[in-house]
Amino acid sequence: MDNARRTDRSRASGALIQTLESLHMTGVTHLRRSVSSPAGAAESGSASKRKPDRKGPSPGARAAGQDRERALDEVASQVAQCTRCEELARTRTQTVFGVGDPRTRLVFMGEAPGADEDRQGEPFVGRAGKLLTDIIEKGMGLRRQDVYILNTIKCRPPGNRTPSATEAANCRPYLDAQLDIIQPQFICCLGAVAAQNLLATTAPLGKLRGRFFDYQGIRVICTYHPAYVLRYPETKRKVWEDIQMLMAEMGLKVPRRRDR
Numbered sequence: 065m066d067n068a069r070r071t072d073r074s075r076a077s078g079a080l081i082q083t084l085e086s087l088h089m090t091g092v093t094h095l096r097r098s099v100s101s102p103a104g105a106a107e108s109g110s111a112s113k114r115k116p117d118r119k120g121p122s123p124g125a126r127a128a129g130q131d132r133e134r135a136l137d138e139v140a141s142q143v144a145q146c147t148r149c150e151e152l153a154r155t156r157t158q159t160v161f162g163v164g165d166p167r168t169r170l171v172f173m174g175e176a177p178g179a180d181e182d183r184q185g186e187p188f189v190g191r192a193g194k195l196l197t198d199i200i201e202k203g204m205g206l207r208r209q210d211v212y213i214l215n216t217i218k219c220r221p222p223g224n225r226t227p228s229a230t231e232a233a234n235c236r237p238y239l240d241a242q243l244d245i246i247q248p249q250f251i252c253c254l255g256a257v258a259a260q261n262l263l264a265t266t267a268p269l270g271k272l273r274g275r276f277f278d279y280q281g282i283r284v285i286c287t288y289h290p291a292y293v294l295r296y297p298e299t300k301r302k303v304w305e306d307i308q309m310l311m312a313e314m315g316l317k318v319p320r321r322r323d324r
């Protein structure tokens with residue numbers, strides 16, 4: 065990319081963040097997507113079934129993917145300098161933005177970075193991350209790098225405490241920008257913090273899981289956080305049920321019987 069285009073991109077991204085910040089300051093917490101519903105799922109109740117492209121993405125798709133990558137990089141550099149949450153900015157090792165394919169259909173959304181993530185700068189890399197990778201790869205038959213993984217907030221709360229409502233609100237423009245750039249068809253919320261913040265509800269996770277929600281044209285399913293599953297292994301079966309629902313909605317082949 066030449067310097068002029070890079071500058072334009074940087075300006076556009078900065079303007080996007082500023083706009084989101086201004087809206088946020090005036091109490092706006094959600095934006096309607098200006099793009100057409102990516103899956104058409106909200107209207108039709110069924111997901112578009114993109115066939116796997118064995119030859120790889122077309123040149124146009126590759127270019128679009130590169131644009132999204134650059135746009136995400138711009139937002140990530142804003143996040144890296146962010147000090148909106150004074151305590152988190154002071155205590156973090158680094159910000160943890162997100163990782164994966166910017167052209168993906170599926171985003172996994174967690175709560176906040178933990179100690180391992182804070183150290184490595186990547187979401188879901190500890191024991192819980194290994195379990196999420198198993199869910200994606202062994203359970204869904206995808207590769208971890210084929211989805212996008214992000215958190216509700218981008219800095220580790222000290223002692224892994226639950227992020228406050230203010231911290232989640234402070235970080236919301238960055239999450240909105242990520243989703244706006246990626247334009248996923250599906251979001252899988254991992255745990256109550258992700259689900260309640262995305263869907264603006266106080267309902268417990270037990271009442272949110274097992275069904276789909278519409279979030280600005282994106283099909284959203286909520287399930288237990290992998291860290292919770294590690295603490296309470298009896299929830300594993302419920303997570304697998306939710307993941308099977310997601311796979312069916314995405315048009316992925318669901319194994320008839322599987323004991324996980």
Ligand code: SF4
Nearest residue numbers: 146149218219234235
């Ligand atoms: S959690 Fe988000 S809003 Fe708060 S300091 Fe980190 S990047 Fe900024």
